[in-house]
Amino acid sequence: MEILVAKTAGYCFGVSRAVNKVFELLNDGVDNIYTLGPVIHNEQVIKKLKQSGVKVAEKIHDIEENGHVIIRAHGVGPEVYKELEEKGIRFSDATCPYVKRIHKLIMEEKDRCDVLVIVGDKNHPEVIGINGWCDNSAYIIDDPSQVDDMPSHFENVCVFAQTTITSEKWEKIIQKLKNKFKNVKRFDTICSATAKRQEEAAEIASNVDMMVVIGSTNSSNTRKLYEICKACCPLTYQVETSYELPEVDVKKIKKIGITAGASTPDWIIKEVIEKMSEYKAYDEQQGGKEMQSFEELLDKSFENSCDSLSTGDIVKGRIQSYKGSEILVDLGCKYDGVIPLSEFTDDPDFNIQTDLNIGEEIEVFVVRVNDAEGKVTLSKKRVDSIKGWDLLEEAFNSKQPVKIKISEIVNGGAVGRYRGIRVFVPASQISDKYVSDLNEFLNKVINVRIIDINKQKKKVVGSHKVILKEEKEKVENEFWSNIEVGKKYRGVVKSLSDFGAFIDLGGVDGLLHVSELAWGRVKHPSELIKVGDVIEVSVIDFDKDKKKISLTYKKPEDNPWNITEAKYKTGDVVKAKVVRMTPFGAFVELDTGVDGLVHISQISNVRIPRPEAVLSIGQEVEAKIIEMNAEAKKISLSIKEVSPIDPQPKSEEKTQ
Numbered sequence: 001m002e003i004l005v006a007k008t009a010g011y012c013f014g015v016s017r018a019v020n021k022v023f024e025l026l027n028d029g030v031d032n033i034y035t036l037g038p039v040i041h042n043e044q045v046i047k048k049l050k051q052s053g054v055k056v057a058e059k060i061h062d063i064e065e066n067g068h069v070i071i072r073a074h075g076v077g078p079e080v081y082k083e084l085e086e087k088g089i090r091f092s093d094a095t096c097p098y099v100k101r102i103h104k105l106i107m108e109e110k111d112r113c114d115v116l117v118i119v120g121d122k123n124h125p126e127v128i129g130i131n132g133w134c135d136n137s138a139y140i141i142d143d144p145s146q147v148d149d150m151p152s153h154f155e156n157v158c159v160f161a162q163t164t165i166t167s168e169k170w171e172k173i174i175q176k177l178k179n180k181f182k183n184v185k186r187f188d189t190i191c192s193a194t195a196k197r198q199e200e201a202a203e204i205a206s207n208v209d210m211m212v213v214i215g216s217t218n219s220s221n222t223r224k225l226y227e228i229c230k231a232c233c234p235l236t237y238q239v240e241t242s243y244e245l246p247e248v249d250v251k252k253i254k255k256i257g258i259t260a261g262a263s264t265p266d267w268i269i270k271e272v273i274e275k276m277s278e279y280k281a282y283d284e285q286q287g288g289k290e291m292q293s294f295e296e297l298l299d300k301s302f303e304n305s306c307d308s309l310s311t312g313d314i315v316k317g318r319i320q321s322y323k324g325s326e327i328l329v330d331l332g333c334k335y336d337g338v339i340p341l342s343e344f345t346d347d348p349d350f351n352i353q354t355d356l357n358i359g360e361e362i363e364v365f366v367v368r369v370n371d372a373e374g375k376v377t378l379s380k381k382r383v384d385s386i387k388g389w390d391l392l393e394e395a396f397n398s399k400q401p402v403k404i405k406i407s408e409i410v411n412g413g414a415v416g417r418y419r420g421i422r423v424f425v426p427a428s429q430i431s432d433k434y435v436s437d438l439n440e441f442l443n444k445v446i447n448v449r450i451i452d453i454n455k456q457k458k459k460v461v462g463s464h465k466v467i468l469k470e471e472k473e474k475v476e477n478e479f480w481s482n483i484e485v486g487k488k489y490r491g492v493v494k495s496l497s498d499f500g501a502f503i504d505l506g507g508v509d510g511l512l513h514v515s516e517l518a519w520g521r522v523k524h525p526s527e528l529i530k531v532g533d534v535i536e537v538s539v540i541d542f543d544k545d546k547k548k549i550s551l552t553y554k555k556p557e558d559n560p561w562n563i564t565e566a567k568y569k570t571g572d573v574v575k576a577k578v579v580r581m582t583p584f585g586a587f588v589e590l591d592t593g594v595d596g597l598v599h600i601s602q603i604s605n606v607r608i609p610r611p612e613a614v615l616s617i618g619q620e621v622e623a624k625i626i627e628m629n630a631e632a633k634k635i636s637l638s639i640k641e642v643s644p645i646d647p648q649p650k651s652e653e654k655t656q
Contacts, residue, residue, distance in 0.1 A: 003276050004204050004257045008197040010216070010269050012262035014073040014096025014282050015040055019265075021094045022070055026052055032067045036060070036080070037125055039072045039094075041219035041263045044241065063089055065412050074125040075099040076133015098163050098191045099126060103133045105187055106160055110134040113158040115150075115186065117141060120162025124220055127162050144169075147176040157181045163191035164221040164262070166198060166228065194221060194262070201259040201524040205232035208257035213238045214272050215261030222261030229259070239360070241268060243606055246359070247330075309376060313366040314383055318359060320354050329364060329378060336375050339364065343379035346417050348407070381420045388419030389455055396450040401467050405445045409438045411629070416446070421460060423448065429463035432472065475507035483549070485539050491551075493533045501525045505536055510549035512537060517553050519560050519593035521579075528553075560593035565630035567591075571643055578619045586611040588623060588637065596635030598623055605644040614645040621645075 011019070018039050025033055034057045037047050046056070057063045068090045071080070073450060075095035084091050093137040095103075116138040120127040131138050138160075139150055152421050157177060161170050172192060177184045205211045211233040215222030222238065230236040235253075237246050248256070248509075256276060260269050309315065317329035317337050327344055329337035341352060365382035395402050404416030404423050413426040425448060427438060435441075448462030479627040491503035491510070517528050528536060568574065568590070576588035576596065585599040598621075600611055608614055615621070623637035639645060 002255045004255065005269075005273060006197070006200045006204055006257070006259035008193065008200050009258065009260035010193065010262075010264050010266055012096075012193045014098060014191075015262050017096070018070070018073040018094035019045065021092055022054060025068065025070070025092065026054070026435055031069050032064060033070065034063050035070045035072055036076065037072055037074070039070060041222075041261075042216045042240075042265065042268075043218075044268060045263075045265055060084060060087065060089070065089065068092070070094055072125075073099065075103065075129040076125075077129050077136075079132060080129075094127075096163070097190075098189070099129070102130050102160055102163070102187075105189070106130060106134045106138070106158075109158045109185075109187075112139065113156045114154040115139060115157055117157060117159045117177065118162065119152075119159060119170055120165055121220060124162060127527075130160065130162075141173055142169075144172045144176040146372070147173065147180055150180070152180060154181055156183045156185070158185045158187065160187045160628065161189045163189060164194050164224060165190060166224050167195060167584065197221075197259070197262070198225065198228050198478060201257075202228050202232050203258035204259065204579075205229040206380075208233060208252045208255040209235065210255075211236040211257045211259075212245070212272065212276070213259055214240070214269055215260070215264045216240055219261045219263045222263065223602075225259060225261055226618070229257075233257070239272065242271040244361070245272065245275055248276075265314060290647075309366055309369050311366055311368060314386070315364055315366065315475045316361060317364055317378070318361050319357060319605045321358060322356055325352065327352070327356065331376060337364065337378050338375055339378045339380055343367070343381050346381065346407070346420050347405070384419040385421055388421045392421060392450055392453055392460060393455070396453045399449060401447040401449055402462075403445055404448055404462065406441045406443060409442055414438050414441055415487045416448070416462070418460075422458070423450075423462045425462050425464060429461075429465045431469040432465050472507055479506065479508045480544050480547075483539060483542055483544075485541065486537055487539050489539070489551075489556060490534055490536050493529050493531050495533065496525045496529070498524060498530060501529060503535070505537075505549070508547075508549070510537070510539070510542075510551045512551045512553055516551065518539070519554055519558060521593075560591055561630045564591055564594045564626075568625055568628065568635075570625050570628050571624045573622060574625065576621060576623055576637070578615050578617055578621065581611045581615070581617070583610060586615050588621065590635065595634070596623075596625070596637045598639055600638045602626070602636075602638035602640055604646050605640055606646055608647060613647055 011099070020036065022033065033054045034273055035049075035054060036057055038056055039049070040046065050056075057069070060080065063069055065088070069084065069092070071091060071093045073094055073096040091334065106116060116134050118127055118130055118138045118140045119142070120140065121142055122128075122140040127140060131140065134313050141147060159174060159177060167190060174186055205228070211229045213222060213226045213229055213236065215225070215238065217223070217238070217240070226236060226238040239245055258269070258273060258276065262346055315331060317331045320328045320330045322328060325341040327339040327341065329339060331337045334521055344350075363383045364378040364380055365386070367377040367379050367382075369376050392402065394400075402418050404418045406416045406425070408412045408415045413424055414430055416423050416425065427435065429451070430438065430441060442466065447467045448464050451463045451466070451468045452459070452461035489505045491505045494502045494504045494509060498514070500511055500516075502509050503512050512525070513552060514522055514525055517525060522528060535553060537551040537553055539549060540552045542548065574590055576590050577587045578586050579595060580587040583600075586603065587595045587596050589595050604609060604614055621639055622642045623639045624641045625635060626638050626641070627636035628636075629635075
């Protein structure tokens with residue numbers, strides 16, 4: 001047997017640089033080290049770093065003031081650097097130089113092109129970071145078909161690549177863009193090390209009987225390596241450690257290829273090669289003799305192991321395939337393991353054809369051993385249940401929430417299942433609000449707190465209400481600790497009334513008074529907004545103790561008084577419309593949102609009992625501005641100095 005190991009397998013320069021930076025700080029005695037997100041997509045390395053005291057922070061908010069942060073190879077957007085500097089947090093920048101180059105290029109091109117395109121995974125931290133350097137304005141595409149969704153009016157398009165995407169996908173998307181847009185400027189930013197790794201992997205996979213790709217399932221470049229190798233060698237496996245290596249038939253497998261993703265450390269690759277070398281050593285010992293398969297070797301080394309199986313045992317196996325509604329499991333011995341679908345899962349939506357993970361290692365419960373048929377009947381659900389009770393008791397004691405899927409509505413509540421265990425949620429505990437029809441929760445996955453458990457009676461009671469209340473309280477506390485006058489929020493219109501609208505600001509409600517909807521007069525909020533609208537409002541006042549917030553929808557730049565101040569001055573004669581009467585005078589509208597007062601003494605040359613005696617709502621009048629204070633939003637006018645309105649004589653009133 002020949003084992004071919006890719007020269008490019010393992011850490012790339014950027015990842016190696018980032019990991020080494022962490023160990024350098026540890027060796028220098030730096031305390032309180034954080035990485036902003038996992039420094040590497042490899043669980044074994046992360047575990048080692050955690051054991052050394054290195055913490056992983058998903059947000060800057062999670063980092064203590066005296067912490068030292070390492071920005072990982074994926075890089076971040078400019079807002080992260082700014083926030084770190086503002087908070088005075090020490091940091092070391094381990095962004096891969098290839099990624100840094102993309103940041104620089106996209107900054108230079110953002111004002112030169114009509115549109116920027118990043119080819120990659122929109123959820124990958126590298127892509128999120130790159131997009132930050134162009135104000136998050138880029139189109140992110142991961143499939144050629146997504147080009148069709150882009151508007152066609154752009155002329156100049158600049159395209160950048162995530163460093164780990166495949167050349168094949170890159171070229172297909174570039175061609176699709178060229179077919180749609182007039183000018184496409186491409187920046188080939190795929191990492192050269194990535195390209196070489198993928199080319200070498202494809203070459204080796206094309207010339208071996210079996211290919212092994214080492215790396216985490218969370219690693220983007222490892223997944224792409226696996227896809228490339230699988231296309232060239234059908235017998236391709238992705239493993240994280242040597243423990244996941246498949247069984248090898250040394251009689252049929254003459255050449256095995258090994259490569260590894262950029263986040264795979266040398267010591268894991270070495271362990272896998274050593275494990276594979278055991279196959280090779282045995283192969284060499286058999287030179288000139290009839291070869292035995294590795295499966296036969298296992299049979300010999302575990303001779304009578306199936307005979308030792310008995311009902312009630314919990315053993316490990318690997319899913320091989322399925323036949324009808326039965327799942328076949330390799331137990332590493334001469335008997336076939338069979339799990340009826342009813343003993344595999346309670347999920348009614350489980351599809352054995354699409355949802356079964358062939359090759360997955362699972363723990364199973366031995367239900368029955370049939371020596372005559374060479375068959376072992378197994379149950380995965382029973383193992384899940386045994387472990388489930390332990391986990392539920394742990395969750396009950398620690399008050400940690402668990403996820404359940406509501407499978408049925410019963411009298412007095414709803415029923416969900418956790419690892420096959422029935423969990424009852426009383427109607428009073430399913431929501432923090434009144435629920436008239438529990439069926440709205442059917443087939444939904446919810447978090448519950450275990451509030452009662454009795455293993456002997458197989459009784460478990462959960463509360464979703466407690467979780468909702470705690471989450472709401474957490475949101476409210478965070479909200480009230482950050483609120484300030486002038487702060488803007490995007491809120492949802494929750495309800496309308498004659499005096500205004502209540503706006504949901506994200507778990508906390510604020511009042512938008514009708515007078516704060518617009519600079520002009522608004523009779524009812526429904527004239528401008530409706531329930532469900534998402535609007536931007538600003539805080540004008542709040543009371544933390546009373547939990548009250550006053551909001552405004554008016555924007556300072558639209559203030560009509562600013563226009564009025566520039567448009568009018570004292571002494572100007574203007575045309576205005578009477579809009580409101582009071583015992584002391586009449587209010588007239590000069591412009592939309594700007595009213596002035598004509599005092600009763602400034603209406604007529606003779607004494608009148610009230611403004612209504614000579615004026616009516618909607619009447620247009622000419623008046624002279626006698627005093628103006630835009631800052632105080634006050635304008636005083638006089639009608640009598642222009643054209644006094646005197647009451648008609650009684651004789652004329654009778655004639656009319």
